[in-house]
Structures are given as C-alpha cells and as structure tokens.
Amino acid sequence: MAARLLLRSAFRAATTCRAAPVPAVTRGMAAGGIPxxxxxxxxxxxxxxxxxxxxxxxxxxxxPKEYAGSKADPHLVPSITNKRIVGCVCEEDNTAVVWFWLHEGEAQRCPSCGSHYKLVAQRCPSCGSHYKLVAHELPH
Structure with missing residues (x-):
C-alpha cells in the first residue's frame, strides 16, 4: 500500500513538473515554403x-574529360600562366609520379610513358579578366 502511494505521488510530481509542449514555430515568410x-x-x-x-x-x-593522350588527342591542362608543372602516373598501378614542366605551344610528351599533354590558356576565375600571367610575373 505504501509502495503504491509512493509510486502515485512520484508519477504526479513527474507529470506536473514536465515542461509544457512548445507549439511549432512557423516561419514569418510567404506561403512559398522553404527556399x-x-x-x-x-x-x-x-x-x-x-x-x-x-x-x-x-x-x-x-x-575532367578523358583524353587518349596521343599526339592527335592530348590531355588538356588548363593554366593561367605560360607554363605549369604536371604529374603523370604513367601506369595504373604505379606508385611514383613523374613530374615535368609543360610549356605553352605544341603538345609535349611525358618523359617516362610518352603520353601527350597540351597547355591550354584559361581565364582566372577569381581575377574576373582574361589577363594571362607570365611565369616570371608570379609572386614568390
């Protein structure tokens, strides 16, 4: 009997102390819903x-788009300068990267595997202009 009274009083205390449910907050915007x-x-x-x-x-x-890597269809490398360093993995399971400088003009071959790469002038997205930097003008 005492246990039942104790349990009832504990239940009543828990339900009265419980916070009242908060109504859902609606957005103060047009009826268009969530943008x-x-x-x-x-x-x-x-x-x-x-x-x-x-x-x-x-x-x-x-x-990037896949290219054959041949002289007729070289890998296109975008750059805002007149030269760029390129890394070629050569073979699919190779763990070493062959690094070489790619210069503006004709397509160039990787010294290790012979895959062809060509430098393509690209506009600098953050500059907002078509100004092309020359490598010796770059800050160090």
Missing part, C-alpha cells in the same frame, strides 16, 4: 551555381 538552394545562395556559391547551370565548371570541381 531552394538557388533562391538562398549568395556570393561565390551563387556564381558557381549559375555557372554550373550554363554547363561551365569555373573551379574545376567536376571530373
């Missing part, structure tokens, strides 16, 4: 989203 990513994006995120809609990849975030 999409495109509607609420700003700044750099919006620039990237708009470019992706147009089929462009301004910051090379997507997987």
């Amino acid at each position: 999409t990513d495109e509607e609420q994006a700003t700044g750099l995120e919006k620039v990237i989203m708009n470019a992706m809609k147009e089929g462009k990849d301004p910051y090379n975030m997507m997987k």
